Amino acid sequence: xxxxxxxxxxxxxxxxxxxxxxxxxxxxxxxxxxxxxxxxxxxxxxxxxxxxxxxxxxxxxxxxxxxxxxxxxxxxxxxxxxxxxxxxxxxxxxxxxxxxxxxxxxxxxxxxxxxxxxxxxxxxxxxxxxxxxxxxxxxxxxxxxxxxxxxxxxxxxxxxxxxxxxxxxxxxxxxxxxxxxxxxxxxxxxxxxxxxxxxxxxxxxxxxxxxxxxxxxxxxxxxxxxxxxxxxxxxxxxxxxxxxxxxxxxxxxxxxxxxxxxxxxxxxxxxxxxxxxxxxxxxxxxxxxxxxxxxxxxxxxxxxxxxxxxxxxxxxxxxxxxxxxxxxxxxxxxxxxxxxxxxxxxxxxxxxxxxxxxxxxxxxxxxxxxxxxxxxxxxxxxxxxxxxxxxxxxxxxxxxxxxxxxxxxxxxxxxxxxxx
Numbered sequence: 001x002x003x004x005x006x007x008x009x010x011x012x013x014x015x016x017x018x019x020x021x022x023x024x025x026x027x028x029x030x031x032x033x034x035x036x037x038x039x040x041x042x043x044x045x046x047x048x049x050x051x052x053x054x055x056x057x058x059x060x061x062x063x064x065x066x067x068x069x070x071x072x073x074x075x076x077x078x079x080x081x082x083x084x085x086x087x088x089x090x091x092x093x094x095x096x097x098x099x100x101x102x103x104x105x106x107x108x109x110x111x112x113x114x115x116x117x118x119x120x121x122x123x124x125x126x127x128x129x130x131x132x133x134x135x136x137x138x139x140x141x142x143x144x145x146x147x148x149x150x151x152x153x154x155x156x157x158x159x160x161x162x163x164x165x166x167x168x169x170x171x172x173x174x175x176x177x178x179x180x181x182x183x184x185x186x187x188x189x190x191x192x193x194x195x196x197x198x199x200x201x202x203x204x205x206x207x208x209x210x211x212x213x214x215x216x217x218x219x220x221x222x223x224x225x226x227x228x229x230x231x232x233x234x235x236x237x238x239x240x241x242x243x244x245x246x247x248x249x250x251x252x253x254x255x256x257x258x259x260x261x262x263x264x265x266x267x268x269x270x271x272x273x274x275x276x277x278x279x280x281x282x283x284x285x286x287x288x289x290x291x292x293x294x295x296x297x298x299x300x301x302x303x304x305x306x307x308x309x310x311x312x313x314x315x316x317x318x319x320x321x322x323x324x325x326x327x328x329x330x331x332x333x334x335x336x337x338x339x340x341x342x343x344x345x346x347x348x349x350x351x352x353x354x355x356x357x358x359x360x361x362x363x364x365x366x367x368x369x370x371x372x373x374x375x376x377x378x379x380x381x382x383x384x385x386x387x388x389x390x391x392x393x394x395x396x397x398x399x400x401x402x403x404x405x406x407x408x409x410x411x412x413x414x415x416x417x418x419x420x
Contacts, residue, residue, distance in 0.1 A: 007031070008073060008125055012038035017057055024064040031071035034061055128272035131202035131230040134161055135274070135304065135326045140346035145356035147173040147191070149198035153396050155359075156201045162230075163199055165192050166356035167206035173360075181239060185211040189223045196228035204276070204354065207232035209239045209252075214263035221267040221275075233276035233306055233328070234260060236293065249280050254293050258300040265301040276328060277302035282309050291322065298323045304352065309336055313348070320349030328352040333361070 007028055011017055012035025024032055037047065045051040065072045134141050143162040146152045147169030155163045168179035170191050175182060188207065196203045205224060210217035217234065224232050236257040238250040257277075264275045277297035281290040287310070294305050306328040310316050316338065320327040329350040330337060345353050370383050394400070406412070 008033050008071075010035045011061055013042045014039075017060065020061055020064045024068040024070055029070060031073055032061060032065040033073040034058055126270065126272065127196070127202040127228060127230040128270050128274070131162060131204070132272045132274060132303075134202070135351050137351070140342055140350060141352050142342055143204055143352060143354045144359055145169055145354055146195060146199075147360055149194045150397070151359055151363075152195045152199035152203075156199050157396060160201065162202045162204060162352075163195075164354040164356065165195050165203060165205040165229075166354075166360070167208060169357055169360045170206070181208065185216075185220050185223065189220075189227050192224060192229050193227035196230075202230035203228070204231045204233070204352070205229045207234050209237055210234040210260050210264065211239065213256075214259045217260045217263045218267035221264045221273070222269070225268060225270060225273055229273075231274035231276055231304070232264075233278045233304075234264065235278040235280055235308070236297075237280050249284055251281060251284050254296050257293070258296055261297055261300040261302050274303040275301065276304040276306050278306040278308055280308045282307065282311075287315055291318065294319070294323060298325050304328055306330065311336060311338070313338055313340070316350075317348050320351075326351035328354065331355045331358075333358060 008031035009023060009029055010033040011020060011023070016023070016035075017039070020032070023029060039057065040046050040048060040051070040054055043051075043053055043057065045053060048054065062072055064070075141162055142160060143164040144155050144160060145164045145166035146155055147166055152163055165188075167183070167188070170188060171177055171179045171183055174187060174191065185207075188205070192203065192205045195205075207220055207224060210220050220234075221232065236251050236254070238252055257279075261275060261277055268275070277294070277300075279290050279293045279297065281293045285293075290307050290310075294307050298305055302325065304326045305319065305323050307319050308330060309332075310319070316329070327350050329340075329345050329348075329352065331339070331345075331353055333339070333355075340348075342353065366387075370380070370387070373383050374380055388396075
């Protein structure tokens with residue numbers, strides 16, 4: 001089963017403390033939170049963070065989290081400075097968080113089929129919050145590009161923390177045509193919703209130019225938010241746009257793009273939903289103009305900056321250091337942007353890298369190989385040695401879970417044979 005969105009649970013009672021080992025060992029729990037004020041109240045030493053029993057409790061929670069590879073956080077903090085001083089004095093470095101599920105035992109956990117709110121009323125970390133926390137780290141996050149829900153499941157199953165809905169891939173899959181502004185906002189959002197629902201990891205989506213003026217951008221942001229997307233990027237091209245690595249692009253004035261970014265920031269209901277500003281100015285106005293536009297877009301409120309189509313490592317190295325917000329690297333594969341390893345990209349200071357079309361290009365090659373083999377030999381016997389197995393496909397698409405749900409709700413179970 002794909003890993004759901006990050007789940008943080010708060011230990012804020014003696015009952016929860018007694019069951020900490022069981023909770024920490026539970027699959028699906030990612031982070032253990034220490035409920036500071038409530039836990040001390042439950043222990044009868046309200047607010048006394050230096051009490052020996054409190055120290056012992058925190059040590060027990062920290063040890064269980066470490067044994068089972070869970071993250072550790074501080075929650076329920078009314079006076080964070082005093083708590084942090086106390087925890088630091090005994091050798092711990094915590095991160096203060098705000099929203100958690102409260103669990104007393106592992107039986108309270110019932111993982112959902114898809115990402116999102118838990119069915120039992122507990123609170124699972126939103127994809128937006130998860131992505132923002134990922135990007136805030138000093139390490140690089142790789143987001144492979146997908147254009148459909150099945151590819152999204154593959155990415156999640158392979159253990160990636162985020163993925164990217166490619167606009168050019170979506171155009172290819174939906175209408176079999178290039179990325180030249182032919183798809184509408186509703187078509188893009190529809191595809192994003194299917195991917196976000198299937199992936200169970202945060203999705204970054206291409207939102208082209210926002211599909212119009214700042215008011216259109218506001219509607220676009222809200223539509224992508226409702227679809228379960230964690231972040232979008234919007235660009236400063238005229239509409240209809242062109243793929244970022246195509247020639248012949250035209251730009252809107254920087255001031256107009258600034259207003260689009262401001263509108264996007266104002267439109268979002270979830271403050272963790274990230275607005276990524278992309279500038280295509282390099283190939284139109286040059287390097288200095290691209291950096292100047294990027295600075296203006298960050299000032300307008302962009303959470304992440306994306307300078308498209310830079311040509312040298314020296315140019316790229318300026319972006320993460322210059323703007324005070326995380327930077328995104330686009331590994332487009334066209335040969336224009338340097339083809340770097342993830343380690344090299346991270347060393348430059350980038351926090352996100354997207355790989356828009358490599359999965360799609362691999363799929364094209366695989367389809368061609370199968371079809372050519374069939375046409376030339378009339379048999380697929382050799383092909384079977386190099387393709388996904390029958391059971392592997394059904395596991396990826398969650399057929400066993402569907403069958404269990406059918407049994408649970410009295411639906412006639414799916415019957416399938418080796419030809420299905």
